[in-house]
Amino acid sequence: MDFEPYRGELVAYCYRMLGSFHEAEDLVQETMLRAWKARDRYDPARASVRTWLYRIATNVCLTALEGRARRPLPSGLGAPGDDPGTPLTPATDIPWLQPFPDARYDVEARADMRLALVVALQRLPARQRAVLVLREVLQFSAAEVADQLDTTVPAVNSTLQRARAALTDVGDDDTIAEADDPGAREVVDSYLRAFEAADVPALVRLLADAVVLEMPPVPLWFSGTEHYGAFMRRVFELRGTDWALTRLAANGQPALAAYASAPDGDRWLHSLQVFTVTGGRITRNVVFTDPQVLDTFDLPRRISSN
Template identity: 70%
Template sequence: MSIVDFESRTESHRRELLAYCYRMLGSVHEAEDLVQETMLRAWKARDRYDERKASVRTWLYRIATNVCLTALEGKQRRPLPSGLGAPSTDPETPLLPAFDVPWLQPLPDARLGDPAEWAVKRDSMRLALVAAMQLLPPRQRAVWVLREVLEFSAAEVAEQLDTSVASVNSALQRARAGLAGAEGKVAQPDDPAVRQTVEAYVRAFEAADVDALVELLTEDAMLEMPPVPLWYLGRDDYAAFIRRVFTMRGVGWRMTPTAANGQPAVAAYAPDPDGGHRLHTLQVFTVTEGKIAHTVVFQDPAVFAAFDLPTVLS
């Protein structure tokens, strides 16, 4: 197989492989590295590939699965703050980052290409679900994604994992049980009602209108902010913390829209003393029935780099 033939047959799978590796690892940067490793191993093994035994897609996923499982050996899971303990009830708790925790990262929708091509799989990218997946043993994680999302047959997955169909079915059953509370539909960022809710939230935040912002929250809205291991539950505590943010960082914020994990998101820019605005956080929203139910606020330079966000707004 020539390099031209190899690239023509494998490149079309790169974005799907990135999404797969991301679901497995919970890190954009690690996923990108593992896709590169997958392609390198495929290139080295190209002369042993037999198209009579497996499609190129199946062959690549077997390699990617082995690469991911090897990468996960001995690694800590990637959590969100809500996965580490009870919510805080004190909005004045010191904001001390925990850099020793390998936090879950969001994945830019832009990395996945045309939204229409992966819209049917968007629910499997939700931050809350990817976080829950990190609690599964790696092989269960692989089985669930390969079977439920990528729709490989049990026999194909058994071949990819060098195991039996019975073992695959058993692992899938356990994975489904482990994810039962996290599965669900995500409101699409291009849905007009969702867009209207997020735009209203942005207007309220930019105006420092906490009362208007509260009206856009569900009663049990969650707010969490890795790498700070804090999270808040409920409208009142959410609002109290936002008031603290405006007290600490001032008013006159600016926000620009983006999308992550198939969910609406914004880049938030705090006011600078010189009159400009400097990148502060990336905020990813879960919208339920016209209300913000969950906001994950990322303040990590690695996340900013993955989204190609400008540091300063003119």
């Protein structure tokens, strides 16, 4: 039996469940191992290979989530900051949400992997999370999900209703531009040019009034163009104005890898910025600086300034 064709979608499923790309890959490997060991007991009359693998993956995820704290972003932990000069002290004790590197796997449903939705999923109890993703995203029938979770169809339907009710504040994802949307590309390209020119007024003109800027693993976030602009001025004062940015995608959203100048004359990978673009304006920028997160995007650590 060949399970490899399902690896990408299983990684995406486990990522939605756990909010961690690293853990998702590990759990899919565990799923594949369990499936291989149980291959002689697989009954094709009961379920397809894909449905059977999701049953195993769901059990693996639910076990992994037992006793786990949810993975948040800074904006889910408290009020926004009002001092862009606040020290940027990482909180290494918080299991931060991680981005999903789109280039690593060919996943069909990327709209359902947007950061805002994955963050919202983390607020749900684990079984509600599983039912919502299996039914709404992956389009399994209620009967299939009941079999995967060893429960009944009425129980699945009831759990789905509770999960939907809990996510009513997520908003309409249809208004959010995807990474390959021409309008979104134009906005992010303009942001790239303004950033490389260290032009703060030009950056601010691309932002929505209530824009959110957050920077895990720093438990600090800002709201509004005034604070955003003040923080960017601080960045250029501290790290210089000689930056290079590279386009990529994460969670089905446009993203930029930012390289800051170093004393040796080259540029070193500084951060990954994941943008939410709505109505032709940037409404959120999540800036990831954790080296472990950056490694998942297979980016060069160092590029020449020439």
